[in-house]
Amino acid sequence: MDVVSSTEPTTRTQPVAARQRLLLAAAEAFAAKGFNATTTRDIANGAQMSSAAVYVHFRSKEELLFELSEAGHSIILGMIDEVDDPAVAPAERLATVVGAFTEHHAREHVRARVVNYELGSLAPDHLEAVMELRREITRRVRAIVDAGIENGDFDVADSQATTNAMLSMGIDVARWYRAENSLPPEEMGKFYAELATRMVGLRDRD
Incomplete structure (x- = not known):
């Protein structure tokens, strides 16, 4: 069972797909570097999005x-x-x-x-x-x-x-x-x- 990608992104709207990409990138970054050492830029880069895009979908790390x-x-x-x-x-x-x-x-x-x-x-x-x-x-x-x-x-x-x-x-x-x-x-x-x-x-x- 997948915490992040249990729904098919092709059936979702673009904002939901973006949220899923950010969640996936965050999970991978937190696992690799730890929460405290991970930056929003790390998450954005992992999702292939801009740092500003993180705050469009989430208020904080x-x-x-x-x-x-x-x-x-x-x-x-x-x-x-x-x-x-x-x-x-x-x-x-x-x-x-x-x-x-x-x-x-x-x-x-x-x-x-x-x-x-x-x-x-x-x-x-x-x-x-x-x-x-x-x-x-x-x-x-x-x-x-x-x-x-x-x-x-x-x-x-x-x-x-x-x-x-x-x-x-x-x-x-x-x-x-x-x-x-x-x-x-x-x-x-x-x-x-x-x-x-x-x-x-x-x-x-x-």
Whole structure:
């Protein structure tokens, strides 16, 4: 899933296409140089636009970061909604969600690094908006862990700490992942899905 280019630019008006180009350029610049070291000129050059054009579409560099961060976390929530099936066993639900979560952070590791590791550069109100999305992601995954505890499938002393650990592992993939010397994203997802089921002490009912 792509934080920036999930819509087809050919179906959008020119201003929207310009915004998408700027968001893509900002994501790449922030990932390469960090938010603080990136200038609006860097972003404009990456989008092949003038520096003044940045301010036609965004009030500040921070607003670009916020839009990337909000979109990135919203995509994760949408992904959980798409792959999670409450009708199946908690162990399968957990493996599916953690696998998809990790696969996303591997596949979109460049933008995911920005979305997860530049939060301190957001304005307070923007940070709170993104943190609420993060809390909702955590709530969704913890609900699966709690369901497994309640039906006796999982042996977990602290569901919140366990949930935080699983999500932190998946997020951290974006920090170190490099396609040339890592497992493919799908395999990375499967590997972390298995780790998640081990972390909850999955019990064999046979």
